[in-house]
Amino acid sequence: MQWEVVIGLEIHAQLATQSKIFSGAAIAYGAEPNTQACAVDLGLPGVLPVLNAEAVRMAVKFGLATGCEIGQRSIFARKNYFYPDLPKGYQISQHDLPIVGRGALEIELEDGSIKIVGITRAHLEEDAGKSLHEDFAGLTGIDLNRAGTPLLEIVSEPDMRSAKEAVAYMRKIHALVQYLEICDGNMQEGSFRCDANVSVRPKGQHAFGTRAEIKNLNSFRYIERAINFEVERQIDVIEGGGTIVQETRLYDPDKHETRSMRSKEEAFDYRYFPDPDLLPVVIEDSFIEAVRATLPELPAAKKQRFEQDYGLKGDEAAILTGSRELASYFETVVQASGGEAKLAANWVTSELLGALNRDGKELGDSPVSAEMLALMIKRIVDNTISGKIAKQVFAAMWAGEGDADTIIAAKGLKQVTDTGFIEKIIDEVLANSPTQVADYKAGKEKMLGYLVGQIMKASQGKANPAQVNQLLKQKL
Amino acid sequence: MSLERSDVERIAHLARLEVAEKDISEYARNLSNIFGLVAQLEAVDTDGVKPMAHPFDAVQRLRADEVTESNQRDHFQQIAPKVADGLYLVPKVLD
Numbered sequence: 417m418q419w420e421v422v423i424g425l426e427i428h429a430q431l432a433t434q435s436k437i438f439s440g441a442a443i444a445y446g447a448e449p450n451t452q453a454c455a456v457d458l459g460l461p462g463v464l465p466v467l468n469a470e471a472v473r474m475a476v477k478f479g480l481a482t483g484c485e486i487g488q489r490s491i492f493a494r495k496n497y498f499y500p501d502l503p504k505g506y507q508i509s510q511h512d513l514p515i516v517g518r519g520a521l522e523i524e525l526e527d528g529s530i531k532i533v534g535i536t537r538a539h540l541e542e543d544a545g546k547s548l549h550e551d552f553a554g555l556t557g558i559d560l561n562r563a564g565t566p567l568l569e570i571v572s573e574p575d576m577r578s579a580k581e582a583v584a585y586m587r588k589i590h591a592l593v594q595y596l597e598i599c600d601g602n603m604q605e606g607s608f609r610c611d612a613n614v615s616v617r618p619k620g621q622h623a624f625g626t627r628a629e630i631k632n633l634n635s636f637r638y639i640e641r642a643i644n645f646e647v648e649r650q651i652d653v654i655e656g657g658g659t660i661v662q663e664t665r666l667y668d669p670d671k672h673e674t675r676s677m678r679s680k681e682e683a684f685d686y687r688y689f690p691d692p693d694l695l696p697v698v699i700e701d702s703f704i705e706a707v708r709a710t711l712p713e714l715p716a717a718k719k720q721r722f723e724q725d726y727g728l729k730g731d732e733a734a735i736l737t738g739s740r741e742l743a744s745y746f747e748t749v750v751q752a753s754g755g756e757a758k759l760a761a762n763w764v765t766s767e768l769l770g771a772l773n774r775d776g777k778e779l780g781d782s783p784v785s786a787e788m789l790a791l792m793i794k795r796i797v798d799n800t801i802s803g804k805i806a807k808q809v810f811a812a813m814w815a816g817e818g819d820a821d822t823i824i825a826a827k828g829l830k831q832v833t834d835t836g837f838i839e840k841i842i843d844e845v846l847a848n849s850p851t852q853v854a855d856y857k858a859g860k861e862k863m864l865g866y867l868v869g870q871i872m873k874a875s876q877g878k879a880n881p882a883q884v885n886q887l888l889k890q891k892l
Numbered sequence: 893m894s895l896e897r898s899d900v901e902r903i904a905h906l907a908r909l910e911v912a913e914k915d916i917s918e919y920a921r922n923l924s925n926i927f928g929l930v931a932q933l934e935a936v937d938t939d940g941v942k943p944m945a946h947p948f949d950a951v952q953r954l955r956a957d958e959v960t961e962s963n964q965r966d967h968f969q970q971i972a973p974k975v976a977d978g979l980y981l982v983p984k985v986l987d
Contacts, residue, residue, distance in 0.1 A: 433957045434957050434958060434959055435957055435958060435959045435960070435961075439961060440955070440958060440959055440960030440961045441959070441961040442959045442961070448965075448978055449977065449978035449979050450965045450968075450969070450978050450979065450980065451963040451965050451978070452961075452963070453965070453968075454961040454964070455968070458968060460968075466953065466954075466955045467952055467953075467954050467955065468954070468955060468957050469954035469955060469956060469957060470956075470957035471957075472954060491945040496906070498908050499985065500980075500982040500985060505908075512943075513945075547985065548979065549984070552976060552979075552981055554984055555974065555981040555982065555983065555984060556981070556982050556983070556984050556985050557976065557977070557979030557980070557981055558979055558980040558981070558982055559978075559979055560980070685906055687906065690945040690946065692946065694946075694952055695946050695948060695950050695951055695952040695953075696945050696946060696951055696952060697951065697952045697954075698951040698952070
């Protein structure tokens, strides 16, 4: 039987605020346990949660960027369950009236086609604390620093049909929240993670199959592997005559499998009700317009502009607009080099990204600044160095040996355009290569390349290749 | 609608309440009465009435995004039954 996979994602993006969503405690990552957990976060009696304005602004910003409806009247609700990482006995979340309503996002698939994935809603909620199960002689250690951290939970429609589509959607949201500067996107620290709802159905069937929810996927690789594993598991169960149980499953990357989280099964009855501690949130039109005015150019618009204004190819433009930081680096190089967009795109996507990747560095830590790269490109354009020598210059800049001019001078890399000097080298090479010259004259065209190579080598790469070609042909 | 004993047991479990065996039928009766009241309310024509999320006719005040709390861990942990390495210790919970 042919099976169709149906996937919906719930993405949790930690909002990049200074303080918690309902309290004035800090949310700095990596602090000593419980040093950022105040009375509100601990759920002590008599405390009152007060909503963080910045969290509201960030949620609205996301809604506007994705063309979602903005819930101008929005309600916080209590989601009740007992777990020691949430000492109140409930999580403050949103249920009936979320802050962000329906919208959609375009994703680009591997074959270049566009697919629209519906966004059901995005709501504000607080994160829970962390449980540490080791080292406490049969007890569990609880760190409540993370309790109360603002999250935007972005819920998609069950529109994705493969693990790859799910990853493409997640990447798109990941890039977007960073563009909007509402989330740092750090997946290792858990600032951006997702749960996947996965089901299968016979191809052509309209009704959805029973779904399983895979929890806490915090890398693009894991989400793809976890979904693919889960799809195979479900198909095996059904084809073996069994039925799928609606349940929560946890992905174990070490064993590469998903397994049932039995303890959560009973907890599905969350008994939501409006939180009496929080009044309805009303968002005025003026607030929305003020947020709209702060929207940056979004990735899709930027990509289109890069293609049109700089004449870049689609894939180059996609790479360069992958993050706001990289796009801005590229545009600085273009400007400072006097508009050399194609060379800039080339050097940024190949040499710069290659070196960053090789050394595991972030763009912010690059030893070669945009201005330094621009100067080097100027030296290619004004024929001071060839593209080949430029690679040496780049490597030296990367190693911290100074800017392009300093390195060219120090290493004597200036390209030679003196005809007399080049001719002298050509004569020497020709005299030393009688066989190759004879072959060339007998019609072996490719011997020209060999001879050019020898000449460039003899000039230590400093001869201008165009000049060498021209002079060599004259002499032959 | 009237509640069975099993409903009361389930609600009590979800709320982590211990209910004495002999009290269950009385709770079931009392809770069923509340359901009766709700049923009466539901019979009222509420077309065009916006659902109320809060009894006050007011909107939520927002606070500025500033860190205003300092570390008071030692103070809070004085009332905790058990702590270690800055963590609150609780009976083991595992998935």
